[in-house]
Amino acid sequence: MYGLSEDGLTSKKIVAVALTAAMCLGLSMTAFAAKSAGWSNDDLWSPDVLNDLGPSEDGDWVLGPNGYESAFISAKDAKGHRVDISWRELSAKTLKSIDEEGKVADIFKKNGFEVPDDTDFIPLLTGNITFDEGVPANGGTVSFQLADLGIDSEGVKPGETVYVMQETNPGSGVWEIYAATVGQDLDIVVTLPRNGALVLVKTLSDGTVVTLNKTTGEVVDRKPADNVANNNAKGTSTNASGATSPKTGEF
Numbered sequence: 001m002y003g004l005s006e007d008g009l010t011s012k013k014i015v016a017v018a019l020t021a022a023m024c025l026g027l028s029m030t031a032f033a034a035k036s037a038g039w040s041n042d043d044l045w046s047p048d049v050l051n052d053l054g055p056s057e058d059g060d061w062v063l064g065p066n067g068y069e070s071a072f073i074s075a076k077d078a079k080g081h082r083v084d085i086s087w088r089e090l091s092a093k094t095l096k097s098i099d100e101e102g103k104v105a106d107i108f109k110k111n112g113f114e115v116p117d118d119t120d121f122i123p124l125l126t127g128n129i130t131f132d133e134g135v136p137a138n139g140g141t142v143s144f145q146l147a148d149l150g151i152d153s154e155g156v157k158p159g160e161t162v163y164v165m166q167e168t169n170p171g172s173g174v175w176e177i178y179a180a181t182v183g184q185d186l187d188i189v190v191t192l193p194r195n196g197a198l199v200l201v202k203t204l205s206d207g208t209v210v211t212l213n214k215t216t217g218e219v220v221d222r223k224p225a226d227n228v229a230n231n232n233a234k235g236t237s238t239n240a241s242g243a244t245s246p247k248t249g250e251f
Contacts (some may be wrong), residue, residue, distance in 0.1 A: 014084040072148035077136035097173030125200040
């Protein structure tokens, strides 16, 4: 059974994402609650919010000849040789396939996960990756330095499980999911078999770790996680583990 963490993502520039950070960190919600009547997790999966979590001229992204680049995301081939990658925003068709939390839950179910009704899905990072010289044989191993990407220890902790969703074909709405363990340096490593859209996702479980007011997002109760094992992520390291796509899973 996957352990679900009690922290969310670091606040971004828009209220919806800042709300999530406060919600998951147990911060005061007074200022947000007055403005958030009718708020739901679907707000986190709106195209504007998802694009704000992706490559842009703001932040640490740099626009290169093939698209956006980040010094904090690198890739290697199976022999350990560095390969160049570039990024762009998710397409409108791709965004449509994940613009509600229920759609994301269905994607996890189709990938073999048992998803309790109280599971919250929190997007942390988005983008469409391209291996500039072609996808390496056996896939490209991509490292994400989460802290440098704005996802710090208040958002994820070493040993926690996060998930990388990748669309199988451009705009297809069909996604595969790879489970990864956060390393001691707040990094993750995942081997991707293709170019394409991806979303880094963290899950929260109301019943296991944190209880939320679904109207305001306010934390109303908090319990320690009783299980932080990631049974489907293969490989162990003092840093991030290699990630594999599970055939079956349970939150």
